[in-house]
Amino acid sequence: MIRRTLILLGLLVSSSAYGQTAPPPQPTAPQAQPVDSGLQVTVSDESAWQDLGIAIPSFATEADVPTQTSAGSTAALGTALGRVITDDLKNNGLFKPTGPDALPHPPFGQIQAPDFPAWSGRKAEMLVQGYVRAAGDGQLTVGCYLYDIALKQQLAKAGWTVQPADWRRAAHKCADMVYSRLSGESPFFDSRIAYIAETGPKDHRMKRLAVMDSDGANHRYLTTGQALALTPRFSPDYKSILYLSYLNGSPRIYVYDLAANTQKLIAETRNPTFAPRWSPDGKWILYSMATAGNTNIYRISGEGGKTQQLTDTPGINIGGSYSPDGSKIVFESDRSGSQQIYVMNADGSNQHRISFFGGRAATPEWSPRGDQIAFTHITGNFRIAVMDPQGGNLRTLTDSWQDEAPTWSPNGRIIQFFRTERGSGKASIWQVDLTGRNERRLSTPVDGSDPAWGPLRP
């Protein structure tokens, strides 16, 4: 059911975003954003951007009519859209957004013709305006416009048609448009996160598989907690999740089908399997399997079939993360005597160590941009660090008692990880940008660990 909705929505969003088939909303006709006007920005020094103010007033509506959303009528929904966009653009070290609760509400007629003199009196360089309209069948059309107030110029515009239940996706798409137009980076807000929700005492934590939007909304538990669940990974098409479960008593990797709410083992074996990972194209699954105490890395087709063993050394070889082109795999091994990071070709050949900087290095994850590898650097404390794929340019991004298991945002700009509190063992999910300067906690209903981002949604 969810799957069908997703596919349908994906079609609607992509078609209207590219202005191909969906009827353009009247009176505006959002199309693909222009790339030839306005600011040309590269983010080489975020500190210069801290003060880029963005005003985000309520989205206007021609007719205030009821909607099937949780937000209320189209007018209330317009304010809610502005709030979601404001929250997205906050806390990433680039912008200083002001939301609809502190701003005047522009009328519908001004959406395409902003009152620039009025806005220039405010502490904002950029203005995001938009509208929302409800069709008779309940579908919502949302238009989004980005203006440079000083230049009195439109920098970008886009529109989306969404089902009522997915209204927040329109806001995330708008925030993505603003973010990428102003930063020059790829978008990432319209994405989802799988993680492990934790409750209960330290010696008997209940751990449940859970999913949520990138901002924590639309939270849903997928397992009951009767079986310990760990280390989820969204498939690149969001149709399934790989994770570890003690379902039948021992740790095994399952693939959970989100449409059918069913799951199955990825490999028929009596041995324990750990550390599941998808290939970037979703065709392969990496997993680690222990045999007589030794753990090695294997791959299997997402369709099942024969497994191929990629590592074969005594000790523990575990994890594994593909380079974005699928040609290489970075993984963790203690073959040298302690946990260190190695790279091999996707067929297992040419295994070589890349971490040579003291301490232990664990849980490597290749950036979706290919230029960095994030990992857990253990030198007394556990810290999140990045290095280049050759093992150079080590940079430590966090400093806490125990930060571990980094995964990447879809655009490779933000790293998500979990932080464990000394003593209580309570875990929480955090995000840090590549500069290490902007760190924030992601709010979850209960404690959280093992966060893993899915890709940008279509």
Add this chain to the structure above:
Amino acid sequence: MPRSPRLRTVAFVLLSSAALAACGKKAPKQLPPPPGPAPVASAAPATQGPMPGSQADFVATLMGKDVIYFDTDRYNIDDEDAAALAQQATWLKKYPAKRATIEGHCDERGTREYNLALGERRANAAKNYLVGLGIDPARLSTISYGKERPVALGSDEASWAKNRRAVTVTID
């Protein structure tokens, strides 16, 4: 790596508490008992002492030697572990129909996935030693809990030493 004096003390305390528990009505299934919350309840009702050949009997007989401890990041069987495993083997030979699961555990100062593999390695080291003493490998299974099921709840060396363990649990 030699065992630290602190760990010896811990082991002694555990032995004492195990001995006390063995005299009482109920033997805890796992030793040492966590300092805070109540220990895991015993499987055996045992009003007249544990039934011979039961898990409760195994725990009472072994007096703490149903658990062996490891140094940080290690999985080798040292002399103390070997002595404990020899006692386990003696009991298992006395009850040849009994099967057992060896649970491997780690302390919290490791990454989650590595600890799952390390716990499996520790459980296997214990299993291999028992097999070397003549126990049929078909009677022994292993399971790793990584760092997911600590018995000592502190974030200090003493707690971590108690959590780096392999626990033999016979199947009733």
